[in-house]
Amino acid sequence: xxxxxxxxxxxxxxxxxxxxxxxxxxxxxxxxxxxxxxxxxxxxxxxxxxxxxxxxxxxxxxxxxxxxxxxxxxxxxxxxxxxxxxxxxxxxxxxxxxxxxxxxxxxxxxx
Amino acid sequence: xxxxxxxxxxxxxxxxxxxxxxxxxxxxxxxxxxxxxxxxxxxxxxxxxxxxxxxxxxxxxxxxxxxxxxxxxxxxxxxxxxxxxxxxxxxxxxxxxxxxxxxxxxxxxxxxxx
Numbered sequence: 726x727x728x729x730x731x732x733x734x735x736x737x738x739x740x741x742x743x744x745x746x747x748x749x750x751x752x753x754x755x756x757x758x759x760x761x762x763x764x765x766x767x768x769x770x771x772x773x774x775x776x777x778x779x780x781x782x783x784x785x786x787x788x789x790x791x792x793x794x795x796x797x798x799x800x801x802x803x804x805x806x807x808x809x810x811x812x813x814x815x816x817x818x819x820x821x822x823x824x825x826x827x828x829x830x831x832x833x834x835x836x
Numbered sequence: 837x838x839x840x841x842x843x844x845x846x847x848x849x850x851x852x853x854x855x856x857x858x859x860x861x862x863x864x865x866x867x868x869x870x871x872x873x874x875x876x877x878x879x880x881x882x883x884x885x886x887x888x889x890x891x892x893x894x895x896x897x898x899x900x901x902x903x904x905x906x907x908x909x910x911x912x913x914x915x916x917x918x919x920x921x922x923x924x925x926x927x928x929x930x931x932x933x934x935x936x937x938x939x940x941x942x943x944x945x946x947x948x949x950x
Contacts, residue, residue: 755935755936756935756936758938758939760941765924765943765944765946766943766944767840767926767928767941767942767943767944768879768926768928768939768941769941770938770939770940773936773937773938813878813879815879817934817935817936823869823881823884823892823894823934823935824869824881824934824935824939825881826871826878826879826880826881827878828876828877828878829878
């Protein structure tokens with residue numbers, strides 16, 4: 726079963742609005758990562774947040790982590806057409822070397 | 837700096853055949869990770885190679901195998917191809933353990949089984 730599950734599965738918003746995606750996971754983690762995938766391409770790393778961090782920013786991206794609820798959120802502010810992509814969270818199980826990816830949120834920005 | 841490169845871009849095979857997919861990591865990276873992305877199923881971890889050794893393996897049958905060469909490039913072999921092997925196969929590179937560092941992905945090989 727997937728360690729990370731993104732919600733919603735699909736999201737459409739107007740350009741300029743903010744987009745929020747959520748990720749829930751099942752077991753304790755060391756780190757959680759967010760990636761973006763444009764259609765038919767490889768994944769691009771966005772942010773890595775460690776289990777002892779609660780919030781992290783990178784440009785228009787803000788990631789939060791709540792280990793008590795085993796959840797994370799990715800906020801994209803002032804969305805642009807170029808943000809149209811699928812977004813994945815990836816987690817490690819505690820003591821686990823590998824990353825486990827969710828099924829992703831497909832974000833569409835309407836110009 | 838050249839990114840992760842994968843070849844071929846597309847590969848069409850028939851059931852029962854064998855497929856070989858190749859990956860060249862970013863210069864200086866010693867680890868290569870392979871993932872399968874089937875339609876609607878997200879990424880499934882396949883294999884992790886580091887310093888020429890297989891370090892970890894996902895829940896895939898033995899007909900999925902691979903190796904890492906002295907120059908850290910890697911190939912993934914899939915034997916006795918089945919229809920459900922149709923997917924995008926992604927390679928990523930990094931240093932050592934994947935969980936505590938960003939992974940750098942190639943654009944994948946799309947494998948289609950007819």
